[in-house]
Each structure stands twice: as C-alpha cells, then as structure tokens.
Amino acid sequence: MKLADTIRRAGRSLRQAKARTLLTSLAIGVGAFTITLALAAGAGGRQYASDIISSNTDVRELYVQPKMDEGSMDFTKPQEYVEGPAMQFGGGASMKMLTEDDLAKLEKIENVAEVTPIYNASALYITREGQKKYQAGLEPYNAAIKSEVLAGVPGDIKEDEVILPSAFAEVLGLPLAEESIGKVVNVAMANAATGEEKMYPLKVRAIIKSSILSAVGSTTLQTSRATVAEMYDFSVEGTPLAKAYVGATVMANDEANAEDVKQAVIDAGYDAQTAEDLMGFLFQFINVLMGILIGFGALAVLTSVFGIINTQYISVLERTQQIGLMKALGMRRRDVGRLFKFEAAWIGFLGGALGSGVALLAGTMANPWISDTLSLGDSHLLIFQPWSFAAIIGGLMFVAVVSGILPSRKAAKLDPIEALRTE
Amino acid sequence: MIEVKHITKTYGKKQNAFVALDDVSLTIPKGASVAILGKSGSGKSTLMHAMSGLDRPEKGEVIIDGQNILKLKQKAVDRFRAEKIGFIFQSFFVQGNESVYDNVSLPLEIARVSRGKRKARVDEALRAVELTDKTKSKARNLSGGQKQRLAIARAIANEPSIIFADEPTGNLDSVTGDKIEKLLFGYNKQKNVTLIIVTHDPELAAKCDMLVNIKDGKIESIEQADVKAAKVTRRVTKKVQ
Structure with a gap:
C-alpha cells in the first residue's frame, strides 16, 4: 500500500471511532497544553528578564x-x-x-x-x-x-x-x-x-x-x-x-x-x-520554573502513552477481521503495522494540535489579565513561538508512534486464516 | 494453470496432530471453474488456503503459472495474492463503515495501483456487479445479496487470474444465490478467469467444469463436467424418489 493511501486509511479508521479517538487525543492534549504554556511562559520570562537587563545595563x-x-x-x-x-x-x-x-x-x-x-x-x-x-x-x-x-x-x-x-x-x-x-x-x-x-x-x-x-x-x-x-x-x-x-x-x-x-x-x-553575569540568576530561575512545568506536561504525556497503547490494542482486537481481510488481499506485514502506527500518529497530531491550540487561545486571552495582576505593564508573560507548536506536535506524534509500536506489531502478526475464521 | 503436488498440512503437534491435507495432488487448467466439495473439516478450506498462498503446507508444491508459490518469500507471496488472486467469502467481509467505493478500492490500494487508475477500475467492477448506483453508500446499508456483489466487485477489481470463492452463496437465499452464481460463472467464462469454489453444496458444485471431492484431507475423486453431469442427475433422481 502506498504511503498516502495508508495515511488516508488511518485517518478514516480514526474518524469511524470518533469518540474514542477524541478521548485518547485529549489525554495527550493535556500534556501538549501544559508544555505549550510552559514554553510560552519560559519565552515570556526570558523576554521579560532581558527587557529588565536591557533597560538597566549595556551588554558591553x-x-x-x-x-x-x-x-x-x-x-x-x-x-x-x-x-x-x-x-x-x-x-x-x-x-x-x-x-x-x-x-x-x-x-x-x-x-x-x-x-x-x-x-x-x-x-x-x-x-x-x-x-x-x-x-x-x-x-x-x-x-x-x-x-x-x-x-x-x-x-x-x-x-x-x-x-x-x-x-x-x-x-x-x-x-x-x-x-x-x-x-x-x-x-x-x-x-x-x-x-x-x-x-x-x-x-x-x-x-x-x-x-x-x-x-x-x-x-x-x-x-x-x-x-x-x-x-x-x-x-x-x-x-x-x-x-x-x-x-x-x-x-x-x-x-x-x-x-x-x-x-x-x-x-x-x-x-x-x-551584565549577563549579574542578571544570569534571573534566567536560571526562569529556566528552572519552565523545567518544572515541562516536567508536569511530560508526566501527562507519559500517562497518555498508556492510553494510546490501550486504545490501539482495542482497535486491533475490534478490527481483527478487517486486518485479516487486508492481509488476505496481499497487504504486507509492514504496511499493516504502518497503518496502525499512522493511526497513532494521527492521535498524537490531534492531541498536540488540540492541546497547543487551546493553550494558545487561553494564553492569549489570559495575557492581559496576567500582565495586569503582576503589573508587568505592556509586556506579556506568555509568548508563543511558532517553532514551539511545530516541536510539540512533532514530538507528540513521535511519542504516539512509539506507543503504537506494540499494538501495530500485534496487528502485523495476525494470521489472516485465523482472523477470517467465521465459526 | 494450477498444479498442486503432494501437499501435506498438519495442524498441532505430536498427540494432538491433525492432518488437514494428506498428500493431495491435482491440476487445474487455466480458465476452468472448479468446485472443491466436502463436508466441514474435510480439508477443503485448507486446500484453498494452500493454493492461494495464505497457508504454507509443510510438504509438496503449489505451482501457479510455472512458479512454486511455497518457495516464495512472504513479501513475494503477498504481492502474488495482491496481483493475481481475488477472494470471495461466505460472510462477505465487506467493511460496513466504509463506502462501497472504498471497499472495492482496498485491493487496488494494496496492489499499489495509482489513484488515477483506481477510479476507472472501481467503476468498472461496480458496473459489472450492477452496484454503480450504490457507489457512495456505506456498505453496511446494503442487503446480503448486494454485499456479496460488492465482495465480487472487490475480488475482480484488480483483474485477478484466479478467484477463490469460499461458500459464496452460503449466507444467501436461493434466488439471490442464483444471481451470485450467474455473476461468478459469467465472469469466469467471459474473462477466462480460473474460478475455484469451495462448497458443501452439490448443486452449486455441479455447475462447475470440474469437481474435486475431498474427505478427511484426501481427494476422493475428481470429476470432469460430462461425467459429473450424469452423476448429479442420478443424485437428484435419488432425492426425488
């Protein structure tokens, strides 16, 4: 099966189990949300710190x-x-x-x-x-x-x-x-x-x-x-x-x-x-805070890994017949495995996009309020950088694919004769 | 042409060993319609699986168009199935939540047929089974007969040279079953495609050019069309009496 067809079929399988896909993605989404906000807060904090430095000192x-x-x-x-x-x-x-x-x-x-x-x-x-x-x-x-x-x-x-x-x-x-x-x-x-x-x-x-x-x-x-x-x-x-x-x-x-x-x-x-030596502690402080937040996000992602594995196992069981048919029709083991890995990747993508999207929305709305409360003036505490979205979504897709390896192996190994036995 | 030479398939080990096929040999000419007739557990399905490359008997050879498919690597066997074989099953195995179009498109995708060519082939296959008007319907909304027609469309979409049909009419009422039979035999004659039907229904078997009786993993008899016709007549007469 060609790559594009495999990806398309993977997407379609997920659409047919909307609720399950969504719920599994949401678990990842929580991680994506936390990590996105952590990165944004880190970027904002560093920006804020360097604003402080540049308004007090000269780098020379x-x-x-x-x-x-x-x-x-x-x-x-x-x-x-x-x-x-x-x-x-x-x-x-x-x-x-x-x-x-x-x-x-x-x-x-x-x-x-x-x-x-x-x-x-x-x-x-x-x-x-x-x-x-x-x-x-x-x-x-x-x-x-x-x-x-x-x-x-x-x-x-x-x-x-x-x-x-x-x-x-x-x-x-x-x-x-x-x-x-x-x-x-x-x-x-x-x-x-x-x-x-x-x-x-x-x-x-x-x-x-x-x-x-x-x-x-x-x-x-x-x-x-x-x-x-x-x-x-x-x-x-x-x-x-x-x-x-x-x-x-x-x-x-x-x-x-x-x-x-x-x-x-x-x-x-x-x-x-x-100046940086003098202000370096600020960056260190911000990085530690960001690290803690990212740690929480990573924990959420870790939890969602089990969710993905579970969902994909159930999916393989549910679709035993479909897998058997595809294998009988000459689909290669590798392609069957890939189909399920792509499904996992889709889940990762969806979760990443949902989580970071909601984070962007919530962060953008919360920014004026945060600035007001902490009296930061015109500077914003949360700065969302485009690369962070790409990195988060890409990273989560990778994590999802890795979690999908075991279930996809099970699917690939399925014996078509067994799978298609009707008794 | 399909040549099966001395194949033996055993399931299980030692005391639990069960010989599903015991030194089976037969030859099927290209374009023939063949019925493999036997009771359940006789080994007829195992024979079909062996001939289609789904299963690997531990002994013997299955030579299709001069190539021993038992000697091929898994990848090559998969490719062989994708390109040369069509399957029709008793329980249809159509994907209910997918559209009729996507069901027929599946074997073409597996065989890596390009998207542009797929459209024409799917349309043609659906036309052959008269399901053109259902192209966009979900397969689950079809009736039993329509589902089996869809399965036939799926089997013929990639223009295979051999079609295996496992009890193709087993789940259908007789009127619908007749339609399916006509469709299968029609395609068999028209395209000179080898049609191998696995069944326990003697009436369906009687309509084939060649009839292979199988029992306890061994071939009891192989009958050609003319001989078979007489025998079936005799049986039918018996029934009537």
Whole structure:
C-alpha cells in the first residue's frame, strides 16, 4: 500500500471511532497544553528578564571591583591592614575601593572604550521654584540603556541638562509634554566633610517613563557623566573617599569583545562581571520554573502513552477481521503495522494540535489579565513561538508512534486464516 | 494453470496432530471453474488456503503459472495474492463503515495501483456487479445479496487470474444465490478467469467444469463436467424418489 493511501486509511479508521479517538487525543492534549504554556511562559520570562537587563545595563559594560581577598569580609579572625582607600564596615572589616591609578590601569586594557567610576552619589534634594524638595539618586546617562521617552530627546546630553523620570516631573509640577523641556530644576549637593551645600541648576533635557523594569527607576536623575563626577567630587571632597570608588564600569568597544575585556580585567587583578553575569540568576530561575512545568506536561504525556497503547490494542482486537481481510488481499506485514502506527500518529497530531491550540487561545486571552495582576505593564508573560507548536506536535506524534509500536506489531502478526475464521 | 503436488498440512503437534491435507495432488487448467466439495473439516478450506498462498503446507508444491508459490518469500507471496488472486467469502467481509467505493478500492490500494487508475477500475467492477448506483453508500446499508456483489466487485477489481470463492452463496437465499452464481460463472467464462469454489453444496458444485471431492484431507475423486453431469442427475433422481 502506498504511503498516502495508508495515511488516508488511518485517518478514516480514526474518524469511524470518533469518540474514542477524541478521548485518547485529549489525554495527550493535556500534556501538549501544559508544555505549550510552559514554553510560552519560559519565552515570556526570558523576554521579560532581558527587557529588565536591557533597560538597566549595556551588554558591553563590565562591572569592575577591586579583587576581594578571601577573608576580607570574614569577621571570625583579624584582617591584615592593606594600604589604600577602603569602605569601612563595623567589626574590623572593610572593602577596598578603586583609586585613580586603578582607573588609569583599566583604561589601558585593549578594546576598552571607556572607564566610568561608579559614583555612589545622591543629591541632597531636587526641587523647582515653588515646589517641595525631594530626595534623588544620580546616575550618568548611558544611551545604550533603553527607556521609554515621553518628551524631549535624551541623546547627547549636555553638562547643564538632566533627564527626569516621569514621577519626578509630576511631583515637580512639570507636565509630561514638550513644554516642560528646557525648564530648570535645582539639584542640591552637600559636602560630607563640611556640610557645605551647593546648588546645581539643570535644564530638563527629556522626560522618560518611570519603569518598574528599571533599577534606575523613578527616583534617579540622569545627567551627563561630567556633571555627576563633579557633583560626586564635591560631596566627598575632604573625606577619605575622595578620588576613590566602590567600582567602575568598563565599557568594551564592541559587544564581541566584552568577554575578552572581562578576562583581561580579571588578569589585571580585579573582579569583573558582565551584565549577563549579574542578571544570569534571573534566567536560571526562569529556566528552572519552565523545567518544572515541562516536567508536569511530560508526566501527562507519559500517562497518555498508556492510553494510546490501550486504545490501539482495542482497535486491533475490534478490527481483527478487517486486518485479516487486508492481509488476505496481499497487504504486507509492514504496511499493516504502518497503518496502525499512522493511526497513532494521527492521535498524537490531534492531541498536540488540540492541546497547543487551546493553550494558545487561553494564553492569549489570559495575557492581559496576567500582565495586569503582576503589573508587568505592556509586556506579556506568555509568548508563543511558532517553532514551539511545530516541536510539540512533532514530538507528540513521535511519542504516539512509539506507543503504537506494540499494538501495530500485534496487528502485523495476525494470521489472516485465523482472523477470517467465521465459526 | 494450477498444479498442486503432494501437499501435506498438519495442524498441532505430536498427540494432538491433525492432518488437514494428506498428500493431495491435482491440476487445474487455466480458465476452468472448479468446485472443491466436502463436508466441514474435510480439508477443503485448507486446500484453498494452500493454493492461494495464505497457508504454507509443510510438504509438496503449489505451482501457479510455472512458479512454486511455497518457495516464495512472504513479501513475494503477498504481492502474488495482491496481483493475481481475488477472494470471495461466505460472510462477505465487506467493511460496513466504509463506502462501497472504498471497499472495492482496498485491493487496488494494496496492489499499489495509482489513484488515477483506481477510479476507472472501481467503476468498472461496480458496473459489472450492477452496484454503480450504490457507489457512495456505506456498505453496511446494503442487503446480503448486494454485499456479496460488492465482495465480487472487490475480488475482480484488480483483474485477478484466479478467484477463490469460499461458500459464496452460503449466507444467501436461493434466488439471490442464483444471481451470485450467474455473476461468478459469467465472469469466469467471459474473462477466462480460473474460478475455484469451495462448497458443501452439490448443486452449486455441479455447475462447475470440474469437481474435486475431498474427505478427511484426501481427494476422493475428481470429476470432469460430462461425467459429473450424469452423476448429479442420478443424485437428484435419488432425492426425488
């Protein structure tokens, strides 16, 4: 029998036992449903995580810190004193800081485009004429970190300009529109040694949406690197922390070189982590969750395997005569076996299509609700990828065919004389 | 031509052994109509199975058109059956839940006849048994006679050279049975197809060119048409008395 005819006959046999076929498929469908949702949630979760990463970091960036000695944070025994600036903790522990020399050393590493010290700076307050004072963090603007712009153009920020998160704009009485661009806000800094205050008037360059994805979030102002440096220097001048930094971001000149630069920085005696190293736990977490869900789906599929075997055995018994006739008419054993394997494959296909179809439908409908409940904003937790449907349906067809092997062998082995005995 | 040479078929083993065919030999010329007559358990069905390649006797030869089918591999025997043999059964074995068309199409699909050619052959076979108007009906909705006509259409669809009919009229009333007989013998004469009927009905057997009497796995007698005619007349006379 030709392949196409076998497939057609297999499909027809199933249509003649609609209820049974459907019920058997449904068992697989449950597995398909779970796995489809698991894959969609995994894809969505990874997308969400990489959104978080891209709105916080630049993939070319490395976070560099002085190398930590094994016992530097060990409170159980006395630590030897090491020369150089350090952040003191209680109990005789300290964390070393980077000096200007360190920065210069980092700058000389090959493929390093830029070294920015991490300014652990906070403004005393931010205010505007006739408005209250609010606390604010400070961060140099990085164009590679994506954010949603509500007004203005962040682009090439100048030294007397600032980018406001929308939450600040609102409390400072600035509408989220172009008319606020160019308005002046005042940022006050205080010197930690003397308590002297200094006011920096900054023009609003742009207003960005306060994003829950972003660690910069709603309370951090972004201004030019030079301005942040100046503000930081002013605030720590005269303290032991002047010209010392908790760390630095080292920017590679190209994404492809980030890994090499990381190695070079480590070889130079520092700790270095890429953005992915920092956020890697997120992916790991998502993958574990996805794995658990897929495990449940696989369990459902395993259960349905027995369903398929059972159904197909019954089908072989029921159709003993038909099989006997086909064999008497010269159908080869292999073709008889194939007929039943194709039937199993159809069941797998049906179950896979039903399960993943329902999952797609349910997921698409549930997405807005999930996003709302988890306040994910516009991003969706369930992302359905076309390849996952193909993989699930294909995989389940394969599983079904494998489950159909035993019954199909029974059919193929049937003795036509026995099968056609009428007594 | 079918030559059966010294075939022996035993079922079971040792004490339970049952000799279904015991050193059976016969020759059937091409285009003949042959009745294998015997009671149930006489071995007539086993002989049919051996001649059609469904069963393999442990001894002897079955030579069809010069080829010993007992020596063929299973695949080749299957192919031989698909291409050269048509079967008609007492209980029809039509697939009730399939259409008349699909029932007739089955042996053609098995013989790997292309879809285009199948249509013409199915239509022709259905025309030969006058079931053209039922082409799309489900086989289960047919009457007994129609089912057997459908079975005949299925048997002749692939233009076999030998048709085996196992009690073809056994489940039919006499009027319908007559129709089926006419159809079978008509096809046998018209297409010069060898027709082998397995039956325990002497009247049906009497209509064949050749009559093989079988009892306890052995051939009792082989009668040719003219001799047989006289004998049947005698029997009928006996019955009347």
